[in-house]
Amino acid sequence: MQIADIGRPSRLSLRLPSERISAVFEAFDATVLARIQFAFTVSFHIIFPAFSIGLASYLAVLEALWLWKKDAVYLELFNFWKTIFAVAFGMGVVSGIVMSYQFGTNWSVFSDKAGPVIGPLMGYEVLTAFFLEAGFLGVMLFGLNRVGPRLHFFATAMVALGTLISATWILAVNSWMQTPAGFSVNEAGQFIPEDWWAVIFNPSFPYRLVHMVLAAYLTTAFVVGACGAWHLLRKTAPRRARTMFSMAMWMAAIVAPIQIFAGDQHGLNTLEHQPAKVMAMEGHYQSHPDGAPLILFGLPNSAEKRVDYALEIPKLSSLILKHALDAPLAGLDTIPEERHPPVAIVFWSFRVMVAIGFAMLGLGLWSLWCRLRGTLDTSAALHRAAVFMGPAGFVAVLAGWITTEVGRQPYTIYGHLLTADSISPIAAPAVGASLVAFIIVYFLVFGAGTFYILRLMARLPRDTMPELDEGPLRTAGVTPGPATANQGGRHGH
Amino acid sequence: MAIDLPLIWAAIIAFAVLAYVVLDGFDLGVGILFPFFREKHDRDVMMNSVAPVWDGNETWLVLGGGGLLAVFPLAYATVLPALYAPIVAMLIGLIFRGVAFEYRWRTQRGEFLWNWAFAGGSMLAAFAQGLALGALVQGIPVENRAYAGGWWDWLTPFSIVTGLAIVIGYALLGATWLVMKTRGELAERARGIALRTALATVAAMGIVSLWTPFLEPVYLERWFGWPTAIFSVVVPLLVLGCLYLLLKGIRDRHDVQPFVAALGLFVLGYIGIGISFFPFMVPPSLTIWDAAAPDESLAFLLVGALVLVPMILAYTAYAYWVFRGKVDPEEGYH
Numbered sequence: 122m123q124i125a126d127i128g129r130p131s132r133l134s135l136r137l138p139s140e141r142i143s144a145v146f147e148a149f150d151a152t153v154l155a156r157i158q159f160a161f162t163v164s165f166h167i168i169f170p171a172f173s174i175g176l177a178s179y180l181a182v183l184e185a186l187w188l189w190k191k192d193a194v195y196l197e198l199f200n201f202w203k204t205i206f207a208v209a210f211g212m213g214v215v216s217g218i219v220m221s222y223q224f225g226t227n228w229s230v231f232s233d234k235a236g237p238v239i240g241p242l243m244g245y246e247v248l249t250a251f252f253l254e255a256g257f258l259g260v261m262l263f264g265l266n267r268v269g270p271r272l273h274f275f276a277t278a279m280v281a282l283g284t285l286i287s288a289t290w291i292l293a294v295n296s297w298m299q300t301p302a303g304f305s306v307n308e309a310g311q312f313i314p315e316d317w318w319a320v321i322f323n324p325s326f327p328y329r330l331v332h333m334v335l336a337a338y339l340t341t342a343f344v345v346g347a348c349g350a351w352h353l354l355r356k357t358a359p360r361r362a363r364t365m366f367s368m369a370m371w372m373a374a375i376v377a378p379i380q381i382f383a384g385d386q387h388g389l390n391t392l393e394h395q396p397a398k399v400m401a402m403e404g405h406y407q408s409h410p411d412g413a414p415l416i417l418f419g420l421p422n423s424a425e426k427r428v429d430y431a432l433e434i435p436k437l438s439s440l441i442l443k444h445a446l447d448a449p450l451a452g453l454d455t456i457p458e459e460r461h462p463p464v465a466i467v468f469w470s471f472r473v474m475v476a477i478g479f480a481m482l483g484l485g486l487w488s489l490w491c492r493l494r495g496t497l498d499t500s501a502a503l504h505r506a507a508v509f510m511g512p513a514g515f516v517a518v519l520a521g522w523i524t525t526e527v528g529r530q531p532y533t534i535y536g537h538l539l540t541a542d543s544i545s546p547i548a549a550p551a552v553g554a555s556l557v558a559f560i561i562v563y564f565l566v567f568g569a570g571t572f573y574i575l576r577l578m579a580r581l582p583r584d585t586m587p588e589l590d591e592g593p594l595r596t597a598g599v600t601p602g603p604a605t606a607n608q609g610g611r612h613g614h
Numbered sequence: 615m616a617i618d619l620p621l622i623w624a625a626i627i628a629f630a631v632l633a634y635v636v637l638d639g640f641d642l643g644v645g646i647l648f649p650f651f652r653e654k655h656d657r658d659v660m661m662n663s664v665a666p667v668w669d670g671n672e673t674w675l676v677l678g679g680g681g682l683l684a685v686f687p688l689a690y691a692t693v694l695p696a697l698y699a700p701i702v703a704m705l706i707g708l709i710f711r712g713v714a715f716e717y718r719w720r721t722q723r724g725e726f727l728w729n730w731a732f733a734g735g736s737m738l739a740a741f742a743q744g745l746a747l748g749a750l751v752q753g754i755p756v757e758n759r760a761y762a763g764g765w766w767d768w769l770t771p772f773s774i775v776t777g778l779a780i781v782i783g784y785a786l787l788g789a790t791w792l793v794m795k796t797r798g799e800l801a802e803r804a805r806g807i808a809l810r811t812a813l814a815t816v817a818a819m820g821i822v823s824l825w826t827p828f829l830e831p832v833y834l835e836r837w838f839g840w841p842t843a844i845f846s847v848v849v850p851l852l853v854l855g856c857l858y859l860l861l862k863g864i865r866d867r868h869d870v871q872p873f874v875a876a877l878g879l880f881v882l883g884y885i886g887i888g889i890s891f892f893p894f895m896v897p898p899s900l901t902i903w904d905a906a907a908p909d910e911s912l913a914f915l916l917v918g919a920l921v922l923v924p925m926i927l928a929y930t931a932y933a934y935w936v937f938r939g940k941v942d943p944e945e946g947y948h
Contacts, residue, residue: 203947204947207716207947208716208717208720211669211712211713211715211716212713214669214672214712215708215709215712215713216709217676218672218675218676218705218708218709218712219705219709221676221679221680221683222679222694222701222705224683224690225679225682225683225690225691225693225694225695225701226694226695226698226701226702229690229691229692229694229695229760229761230691230760232683232687232690232691232694233687233688233690233691233759234687235687236683236684236687236688236690236691236907236911237684237687237907237908237910237911238911239683240680240683240684240685240687240690240907240911240915241684241685241907241911241914241915243680243683243684244677244680244681244683244684244685244915244918244919245915245918246680247673247676247677247680247681248677248918248919248922248923248926249918249922251673251676251677252670252673252677252922252926252929252930253929254669255669255670255672255673256670256926256929256930256932256933257929257933258669258670259665259666259667259669259670259933259936259937260666260933260936262665262666262947263665263666263937263945263947264666264936264937266945267936267937268936307908309759311687311907311908313908313910313911314908314910314911314914315910317914545691545694545695545761546695546760546761547695547698548765551698551699551765555698555699555702558702558706559702559706562706562709562710566709566710566713569713569717569724570713570716570717573716573717573720573721576720577720
């Protein structure tokens with residue numbers, strides 16, 4: 122780029138690098154940088170809730186099973202996953218605080234306008250969920266010896282409940298931004314709540330909530346399953362590894378098909394309220410008056426308005442979306458071009474999510490088959506596949522969020538407020554500098570966290586704390602297991 | 615409507631921010647004091663003294679920010695861009711110190727890194743909060759529902775002084791917390807630090823208080839005009855009273871009194887700022903009523919807040935009760 126293009130001629134050639142830098146900043150205006158920053162920080166953040174929602178429920182189940190069956194294996198697993206939960210939860214908290222302030226720093230016009238509607242929902246999230254989680258987290262992590270097992274179980278249950286309540290409110294907010302309802306607009310351009318029931322239970326909220334909570338449970342199940350499978354392959358702590366692997370595979374077998382059904386229902390809801398998003402997901406640039414094909418793969422070409430090298434199944438898209446082979450399906454040609462979402466991103470992220478969903482179903486069915494044949498604990502092929510699939514949930518969750526968030530573009534509040542009109546009156550260098558800072562800090566901090574979590578998972582599930590009242594402990598049902606908690610600890614070392 | 619909802623909400627938000635300042639203040643303070651304690655054992659005990667509660671403490675900051683978005687969206691939308699750099703710095707500081715609570719126990723080779731992250735993050739977060747406070751006190755211009763100042767307006771001698779004052783004040787809270795929660799040599803050293811930071815805190819409060827009225831004519835009038843001049847007599851007297859109780863508590867080797875007296879100092883400083891501010895939300899541009907969301911939003915969240923805030927206070931108090939008394943060095947779940 123010529124220096125003259127930038128506007129301020131430099132007297133010294135030494136000044137060239139800083140001119141270059143400002144030229145780069147001009148290529149990325151504040152809106153683009155703020156969008157990159159939001160996408161980056163929210164993508165990092167969503168990983169942790171997706172994991173901690175599922176893990177908190179899993180911990181509550183483990184502790185309940187321990188209290189009920191008095192089998193030490195559940196307490197051992199509880200203590201094992203509790204530590205991992207604590208690390209993941211810490212990362213979720215700090216990345217979440219960033220989110221709660223980013224609305225104000227980078228998206229202040231959006232905050233001013235949408236604050237009266239979404240602010241109270243987020244306020245309720247803090248009041249009903251965050252405090253509950255944070256208040257009882259300390260008791261859950263540190264308090265077993267101080268409050269006894271029953272109150273401790275109550276604390277664990279409250280932490281799990283808190284994560285679910287949190288998901289409910291945040292999905293109400295997100296769904297309202299996707300399918301806004303129950304509001305009016307005042308003379309200052311602010312969205313004013315008219316009917317809170319309609320705001321919260323907006324048309325897409327139930328679908329999104331179910332889809333996300335199931336996704337969180339599946340994500341956690343695949344991490345737990347991978348960890349169990351890895352220990353089964355290494356033949357360390359076989360009883361604990363078997364227990365967690367079996368529990369995780371039940372989850373996969375039962376929840377994966379429910380999730381595929383829920384996702385399909387969510388898709389139909391999206392077609393009704395955000396048709397442009399579905400057109401982008403399906404790659405339908407053109408309308409299909411007599412039945413639309415399902416494009417399995419291809420390269421969306423937004424310049425030419427077609428999908429290159431498309432692999433299509435005739436009529437199937439109409440069958441899935443309209444339940445009739447010849448049903449007409451509108452394409453992006455019915456929508457003004459400046460209102461198109463970025464097709465290629467949505468098209469691909471949607472396929473990644475769906476492919477992983479079916480792979481999860483496949484692993485779940487495979488595990489059922491092995492279970493029936495009695496080879497669940499011994500099939501090395503299944504265990505290897507489960508280890509390989511361990512991170513699949515995270516990828517699917519990210520791909521799903523990319524589909525829904527990018528598919529909503531160019532709006533922040535669908536149909537009402539453009540992303541370009543939501544930005545703070547902020548200079549690009551400020552957003553750019555903070556973006557660079559966040560990228561460096563996140564990779565350092567969350568990279569270290571991921572490393573520590575992986576190392577924790579690679580270690581043996583820990584011994585039961587010796588000072589606890591052990592009581593009469595059952596020997597394990599199927600295989601002759603350890604008779605007491607302490608022996609259980611030694612077993613497998 | 616007969617009930618002044620914006621005023622009620624201003625009081626609730628003010629309470630949330632005060633709760634944040636005193637609660638996270640002491641656990642940030644523990645981080646700020648880390649460099650003064652070199653023994654690994656001391657640092658383990660210090661960290662374990664706040665580990666069960668820091669997360670709940672920080673939630674008040676989320677309530678402050680989230681609540682501001684909910685009930686004073688215009689204040690949120692103008693203050694945060696104005697304080698862009700200090701806010702980002704605070705967030706980065708909180709990230710480092712927050713994860714240090716868990717990471718520090720997961721490594722031996724890297725422990726020094728997370729010691730740095732904890733201490734440095736705590737200092738950065740505290741200093742950034744002080745900068746933000748100073749910038750808010752010196753005023754934020756608003757035009758057409760948007761911030762109308764420059765990007766470095768927050769950086770002034772005054773805001774740097776308030777930043778340092780907050781770091782010193784949090785260090786005092788941290789030191790008196792350690793006096794209360796620890797034993798032996800660690801508590802002894804904390805007592806010594808508490809003594810010095812107590813004097814430094816009151817000195818810093820004095821400098822900031824004498825400087826503030828000259829930033830805005832409104833503040834000067836508020837403090838030295840009649841009848842509000844009563845405050846400018848009473849508040850400093852109460853501050854001196856708290857200082858006396860604090861020093862006496864340290865000298866007589868009380869465990870709890872120094873901490874409570876230090877909290878008192880913070881509450882008084884906060885009340886002082888409130889006296890200067892009222893009725894502004896964003897001085898000198900937006901009053902509480904300018905910045906408020908419509909009554910529909912205020913009423914909807916108020917119903918929940920009136921039920922939930924007492925519940926939160928109750929179970930937070932319970933969590934503190936569970937972990938009452940001196941920290942047992944052998945304890946911790948790690």
